[in-house]
Amino acid sequence: MDLRKQAELIVEAIGGKDNIVAATHCVTRLRFALKDEAQVDTNTLENLDVVKGSFSTNGQFQVVIGQGTVDKVYKELVAITGIGEASKDDVKAASAEKLNPLQKGIKTLADIFFPILPAIVTAGLLMGINNILTGPGIFDEKPLIELYPQWTDIASIINLIANTAFVFLPGLIGWSAVKKFGGNPLLGIVLGLMLVHPDLLNAWAYGNALKEGTIPTWNLFGLEVQKIGYQGQVLPVLFASYVLAKLEIWLRKIIPDAIQLLFVAPIALLITGFLSFIAIGPIMFAAGNAITSALVAVFDNFAALGGLIYGGIYGLLVVTGMHHTFLAVDIQLIGSTGTTFLWPMLALSNIAQGSAALAMMFATKDTKLKGLALTSWISAWLGITEPAMFGVNLRYKYPFIAALVSSAIAGLYIMTQKVRALSIGVGGVPGFLSIQKENWGAFFIGMAIVIVVPFLLTFFMAKRKKA
DSSP states (O other): OOOHHHHHHHHHHHOOGGGGGEEEOSSOOOOEEEEGGGGGGGGHHSSTTOEEEEEEEETEEEEOOOTTTTTHHHHHHHHOOOOOOOHHHHHHHHHHHTTTHHHHHHHHHHHHHHHHHHHHHHHHHHHHHHHHHHHHTTTSOOOOHSSSSGGGHHHHHHHHHHHHHHTTTHHHHHHHHHHHSSOOHHHHHHHHTTTTTSSBOOOOGGHHHHHOOOOEEEETTTOOOOOOEOOOOSHHHHHHHHHHHHHHHOOOOOOGGHHHHHHHHHHHHHHHHHHIIIIIIIHHHHHHHHHHHHHHHHHHTTTTHOOOOOHHHHHHHHHTGGGGHHHHHHHHHHHHSSBBSSSSHHHHHHHHHHHHHHHHHEEEEEEHHHHHHHHHHHHHTTOOOOIIIIIIHHHHHHSHHHHHHEEEEEEHHHHTTTBSSSSOOOOOGGGGBOOOOGHHHHHHHHHHHHHHHHHHHHHHHHHTOOO
8 A cells, every 4th residue: 555645645635734733643543733624525535545534523633544554654644744743732732722611621631631541541450350369259259369378469469559540649640730731740749649648647538537536637827727638539639730830830930040949849839738738628629529429319319310321422422522521530439439330331332332333344345344343343342442433333323323322221221230340440341350349240231232232233224224
């Protein structure tokens, strides 16, 4: 395949080089900030041999190429257009100008939480492995570490490694948030770790300490400030990070360069630290717990309806990019209650999109579509749904609808069975590792629904439409 010619045709199909503000690429996709997306000839673009699909999200127009090939096509594109190679941040900055306030808010949350997602997913996967080693009733009435005591310390180390990302979660969020807001990310790490310092009362012990009246306090000139940490909390470190970054930026403007090292960081951290413990932390801690309690109450009282709606619309949330906001909700739920009921529906939604793509592989006679559907199915079942959704399912519409219907049914079922995840893991078939062991049976039934139903619906509709 002549990749240079394919790159030329891509440029022509997206409106020419004059329509490109900036361009970069990720593992599988070209990412463009375009002046006018109306100039894109989608039909011509998606019929090119190298292109597997395209979509627009968060002000970016993305072209699915495939792993290994996309970087080669990108180099040819840069050579053809004469545009300089841009980073993802450059493209994000260029595309952000077209977003409305709601989209900007969603994008901000996505930009904060997406960089830390690999650490959280890895932690979830390792916690799943630890659950297999330590959970009773999986292979025998006794856990494996009791049957094979030599595995006890190995399980303990795995658990330590897995828990680290959650124990020091504010440190991860602080780094990413302060970086996003324009401050020094290293100060963000210090801020986050400060909020979970071992000298503070652990947030998970707050409930018992409150009942017993043993919450430690500081006395600041007569003002009593609770001496508690914010383990597993999202809102306190998010708001504190914003304050820290903006304060640092302001201090750098008014303090001479020669003495900034001595004054900017200490002043910014001191002021933000005091504000965090006196106001930001307590207010956001209460707000986070209130939101969590309200969400849990809604899903407890209307479990079937909640599962039907969230399971059914999750695929649409991915299309709009709003699904990133629910990562913060999942983390807050895990921090406050120890489990999340939203994430299992995410995992099943991803599997449903893959199953619909797999059906297209068997139903179609188009060789290119067969290959794209096969790779997209594998990717979706391993938690990456964009190739399946944008390359196959949305293009033909009915596979996407079949996936939404089946994930709604599965969401309804697993919510009525009170399926919970202990952590955020791989959002596909391996996702069962993050599910509570006692919920495995119900989750596997939900998994069967999103494997069989979208496959059959899509296959028969494709045969009827002669895809």
